[in-house]
Amino acid sequence: MWLTELCRTAAFRLTLMAVAAMAGVMVMQFGLVYTQMEAVESHRSTALLRGEAELLAQMTPEHLEYVVRKRATDDMRLVISSAGLFDASHALIAGDLRAWPHGLKADGKPHNIEIYPEEGAPYPLRLLAETMPDGTILVLGRSFHLLAEQKLMLRHATVLAAIPTLLFALLLGMVLSHRALSRVKDMHEAIDLIMAGDIHERLPAGKERDDLERLAGSVNRMLDRLENLMDGMREVGNDIAHDLRTPLSRVRAKLERAMSTGSTGEVLENAVARAVDDLDQCLGIITALLRIAEIESSRRRAGFGVVNLAELVADVVDLYEPIAETEGIALLTRVSSVPVCIDGDRHLLVELLANLVDNAIKFTPDGGTVTVSVIRQGTTPELIVTDTGIGIAVDERQAVMSRFYRSDKSRHVPGSGLGLSLVLAIAHLHEATVTIEAGPNGQGTLFRITFS
Amino acid sequence: MTEHTHHDDQHDQSDKQSGRIARGSVLLIEDDSTIAEEIVAELTGHGLDVLHRATGDSGLAAALAGGADVLVVDRLLPGLDGLSVIETLRQRGIRTPVLVLSALSAVDDRVTGLKAGGDDYLTKPFAMEELLARVEALLRRPDDTRSTKLCVGPLEMDLIERRVWRDGREIDLLPREFRLLEYLMRRPDQVLTRSMLLEDVWQYRFIPRTNLVDVHIGKLRRKVDSPGEEPLIKSIRGTGFLLRVAD
Numbered sequence: 164m165w166l167t168e169l170c171r172t173a174a175f176r177l178t179l180m181a182v183a184a185m186a187g188v189m190v191m192q193f194g195l196v197y198t199q200m201e202a203v204e205s206h207r208s209t210a211l212l213r214g215e216a217e218l219l220a221q222m223t224p225e226h227l228e229y230v231v232r233k234r235a236t237d238d239m240r241l242v243i244s245s246a247g248l249f250d251a252s253h254a255l256i257a258g259d260l261r262a263w264p265h266g267l268k269a270d271g272k273p274h275n276i277e278i279y280p281e282e283g284a285p286y287p288l289r290l291l292a293e294t295m296p297d298g299t300i301l302v303l304g305r306s307f308h309l310l311a312e313q314k315l316m317l318r319h320a321t322v323l324a325a326i327p328t329l330l331f332a333l334l335l336g337m338v339l340s341h342r343a344l345s346r347v348k349d350m351h352e353a354i355d356l357i358m359a360g361d362i363h364e365r366l367p368a369g370k371e372r373d374d375l376e377r378l379a380g381s382v383n384r385m386l387d388r389l390e391n392l393m394d395g396m397r398e399v400g401n402d403i404a405h406d407l408r409t410p411l412s413r414v415r416a417k418l419e420r421a422m423s424t425g426s427t428g429e430v431l432e433n434a435v436a437r438a439v440d441d442l443d444q445c446l447g448i449i450t451a452l453l454r455i456a457e458i459e460s461s462r463r464r465a466g467f468g469v470v471n472l473a474e475l476v477a478d479v480v481d482l483y484e485p486i487a488e489t490e491g492i493a494l495l496t497r498v499s500s501v502p503v504c505i506d507g508d509r510h511l512l513v514e515l516l517a518n519l520v521d522n523a524i525k526f527t528p529d530g531g532t533v534t535v536s537v538i539r540q541g542t543t544p545e546l547i548v549t550d551t552g553i554g555i556a557v558d559e560r561q562a563v564m565s566r567f568y569r570s571d572k573s574r575h576v577p578g579s580g581l582g583l584s585l586v587l588a589i590a591h592l593h594e595a596t597v598t599i600e601a602g603p604n605g606q607g608t609l610f611r612i613t614f615s
Numbered sequence: 616m617t618e619h620t621h622h623d624d625q626h627d628q629s630d631k632q633s634g635r636i637a638r639g640s641v642l643l644i645e646d647d648s649t650i651a652e653e654i655v656a657e658l659t660g661h662g663l664d665v666l667h668r669a670t671g672d673s674g675l676a677a678a679l680a681g682g683a684d685v686l687v688v689d690r691l692l693p694g695l696d697g698l699s700v701i702e703t704l705r706q707r708g709i710r711t712p713v714l715v716l717s718a719l720s721a722v723d724d725r726v727t728g729l730k731a732g733g734d735d736y737l738t739k740p741f742a743m744e745e746l747l748a749r750v751e752a753l754l755r756r757p758d759d760t761r762s763t764k765l766c767v768g769p770l771e772m773d774l775i776e777r778r779v780w781r782d783g784r785e786i787d788l789l790p791r792e793f794r795l796l797e798y799l800m801r802r803p804d805q806v807l808t809r810s811m812l813l814e815d816v817w818q819y820r821f822i823p824r825t826n827l828v829d830v831h832i833g834k835l836r837r838k839v840d841s842p843g844e845e846p847l848i849k850s851i852r853g854t855g856f857l858l859r860v861a862d
Contacts, residue, residue, distance in 0.1 A: 436853075446740055466726075481791050482817055485830040513819060 174343045178336020182329050189328075193321045197314060204310045205289075209273045212291040212303050215243055216271070224297045231301070232257040245278075245288060245304035253300070260302060267292050269300045278304070346375060362390050406448055410441040417441075451581040458511065458588040466508035472537040472546060473498040475509065479516045480535060483524065491529040494520075497536035503544045505614045507593050515589040518582040519548040519610050527552035527607070546612040549602045560599040586610075639754045640664035642683035644674030644700065645716065646692050650739075654687065657743040658750065671695025678704055683711055685753045687746075690717035690728065698731040705732035712753040714746075725820070744854040748806045755805060767800045768847065768860030770839070781839060791816075792835045799848070799858040808855035832856050 170176070219227055231248045247258030255262065264276045269292040279285045288304040295301055349367045356364040365386060368379035421434030480496050487494035516535070523533040531551040538545050555563055564587050590597045590612055600609040641658055645651040646669050655665045666683065668674035671692040678686055678700065686704075690697040701713050715733035717725075725736045735749050765772040769782045777793055779786045788796065798816050799807065809828040813819045832848060840846045849857045 439853075450738075478817070482819070482827065485834050486827060489830055489833075510818075510820060517819070 168344060172340040172344050172347070175336055175340035178332065178340065182332045182336070185332060186325065186329060189321060189325050193317065196317060200313055200317070201310065204307075204313075205273075208289050208305045209291075211242055212273055212289065212305055213271070216291055216293040216301060216303055219301055219303075220293060220295055224295065224299065227295065227299075227301065228257050234258070242305070243303050244306040244308070245290075245302075247302040247304075249300045249302060251298050251300065256299060258302070260304065264288070264290055264302070264304075267302065269294050343375065350379060357386065362386070362393065403448070403452065407445050410444045414438045414441045448581070451585065455581065455584050455588050458585070458592055461592060466510065467506055468509065469504050470507045470509045470512055472503045472505060472544060475512055475516060476535050476537055476546075479513060479520055482517065483520050487524055487533065490524060492524055492527050493532045494524070495532060495534045497534060497538075499538060501539070503537050503539050505544050505593070507614075511589045511592065515586050515612070516546065516548070518586050519612075522582055523548050523550035523552065523608070523610075526550065531607075540613070544614045546614075547609060549607060549609045551602060551607040554601060554606065555599055555608050563599065564597065586612075638662045639684040640666065640682060641685050641687055641750060642674070642677055643667045643687045644669075644671065644678075644692065644697065645687070645689040646670065647689070653743060654746060657747055661747055663750070663754075671697065671700050675700045675703055678709065678711070679707065681709075685750055686711055686713045687750065688713055688715055688733070690715055698728065698733075701732045712756070714749055714753055716741075742854075744806070744851075745808050745810065748808045748811060748855060751805060752802065752807075752811065755802070765797070765800045767803045767858065770796075770800060770847070770860075772797060772800055781841075781844070784841075786838050788835075788838060791831070792838065795831060795835055796839065799856070803858050803860050806851055806855055806857050811855070828856075 219230065222230065228248055231246050234243070234246050245258070245260050247260030248256040249263055250256055253263035260278075261281065264278060267274055267276055267290055271291065271293050273289050273291045275287055276290050277285050278288050287307055289307065290302060290304045292300050292302045346367070353364050353366045365383045366379040368383055369376045417434050417438050421431050424430070476496050476498060480494055484494055520533065520535060527533055527550045533548070533550045536545075536547045536549075538547065564583050587597055593614060595612050595614045598611045598613070600611060601607070602609045638661075641663050643651060643654055643658075643665055645654065645667070648669070651667050651669070655667055658665045666677060668677050671694045674688070674692070675695060677683075686701075688697045688700055692700070697715065697717075701715070704711070704713075712734040713732065714735045714737060715728040715731075716737050716739060717728065718739045725738075728736045734753060737746060737749060763773065763775045765774065771780045773779075774797070777790075779788055779793070779796060795812070795816055798812070812828050812831075829850075832850070836846070836848045839848060847858055847860065849859050851857055
């Protein structure tokens with residue numbers, strides 16, 4: 164169980180691969196040294212055989228036969244291990260070779276040939292046959308004994324070196340992968356907890372010294388962000404529920420009272436009419452929420468085109484001028500003579516500006532002024548709405564952008580509390596930023612939409 | 616020919632049931648039975664003849680059979696979807712005006728709805744008065760003649776010189792007031808809701824506050840109806856406005 168898990172870790176697999184590669188390299192090295200040794204020995208034995216043959220060829224036939232015969236009984240066979248003198252028909256004259264080696268040619272070149280002795284296993288010899296001036300053939304042989312011994316030594320040395328090295332690498336790999344495995348196991352446990360609903364749990368990330376810890380750190384930061392978003396959603400959900408419950412409970416109370424006391428048709432009719440108004444408010448909140456969600460989730464820029472901000476301002480002011488007039492507010496525009504154009508969705512931008520102007524008029528008392536300006540700050544176009552109204556406290560400026568936020572000063576003013584969220588969503592879609600500042604002379608509010 | 620016969624058949628049936636003279640016939644294709652019931656009640660209550668079908672396929676068959684003056688089609692239907700119904704009808708050359716109903720408010724959906732051949736688009740939830748006003752508007756296509764003058768009751772409008780008179784008295788209007796009055800004069804005696812005015816006169820698809828249109832109408836009304844004159848621009852409670860000329 165533990166072993167199969169170990170085998171599945173990436174670290175252990177890497178170790179196995181490294182061990183295999185090391186073993187491979189060792190085999191290759193062994194092979195290289197081996198062939199090199201063989202080549203050297205082959206070269207040396209050829210030279211020795213040929214030198215000896217040349218030396219013997221200079222002797223008289225009688226002397227040669229004597230030497231060969233004597234050699235055969237000699238035990239000094241280190242350089243030349245076998246020798247034989249044959250006549251032209253390959254019949255043995257003298258020497259310790261029993262018969263003419265099978266397949267040997269008298270061409271003065273070395274041949275590797277298997278020799279079958281009277282007893283024991285056959286053994287290879289490097290043989291050289293040279294025809295003497297008197298027609299006899301001298302055969303000299305050198306065994307591979309030395310080479311075989313050297314090879315054996317080499318093999319032993321290699322294996323002796325390889326086994327501990329490979330074992331050590333394998334052990335190291337197992338230890339390392341076991342450590343990695345235990346860390347991954349901790350992470351798995353943390354993830355299981357998170358999946359089970361404990362969103363506050365985090366992966367063990369340590370000091371982020373290696374890739375695994377850095378990955379855990381990234382995952383943790385992602386979880387932080389998700390937790391924030393979830394908190395935000397939960398908050399918004401509560402706010403929605405609260406904002407809907409208020410008008411809905413009013414509707415319920417009104418209808419209930421009308422039912423219990425309302426005898427006349429007129430009373431009932433009135434109650435129903437007011438209930439419908441309250442329900443419209445609820446529907447308004449839901450519609451606004453859906454609209455914001457729709458704009459926020461929208462990545463579409465299909466409705467985008469060139470929008471002249473001055474024309475946009477003129478359109479919105481045209482719509483709001485009568486209402487400003489009725490409420491005793493001066494609605495002014497300040498537009499630069501150079502056309503300021505941006506890439507945007509005209510319908511959404513109208514909605515954005517209308518919401519700002521609507522807000523400004525709502526929160527500006529009789530006799531105040533609302534100004535809509537289009538300026539170009541360097542190369543960035545800006546849309547600015549200022550009012551001389553009640554203003555927004557510095558510490559509240561961030562909060563007013565969130566959904567359903569109503570400052571204490573604005574509780575009495577009707578509205579869904581979603582207007583600025585909508586403004587923010589539309590601005591985001593246009594990659595524009597919304598900032599809230601104090602109005603001119605520190606009075607009222609200034610909304611600045613900065614397009615990139 | 617066939618279309619005409621069907622038309623008459625429907626009128627006969629409905630006349631027998633309601634005992635009223637139908638002003639037009641509506642084919643409603645809507646799968647939600649509660650909403651469908653409400654719509655049928657509202658429309659028949661206002662003298663319209665309504666045929667209801669609950670699926671796209673049966674609705675398309677009924678529309679192809681002909682007879683309806685206006686189609687009210689829900690976008691999302693079981694089986695054949697609302698937009699496909701409209702597309703099929705338009706491909707067959709049937710030009711009956713269509714009001715698309717949808718629970719989707721996305722601007723994109725509105726555009727695709729109108730592109731598929733819908734003439735107007737209404738997002739759920741809606742007030743029944745809004746639906747009625749829009750169906751009526753589709754039944755009575757506006758007077759979009761190319762004439763340079765509009766004459767409605769005591770009002771006379773010169774579209775080229777941008778001037779308006781009431782019984783010979785010239786009314787001085789701002790450009791936006793002129794546009795609003797022109798829209799009303801092209802649709803006399805027809806209930807126009809606030810969102811219809813915002814959508815058609817200002818091309819806005821949202822209502823930031825309810826009294827926005829009322830203030831515009833109020834300003835226009837003060838100029839059109841002088842003290843002592845019979846008021847021409849009427850408010851319809853909870854619904855919208857109407858330019859009354861016929862007696």
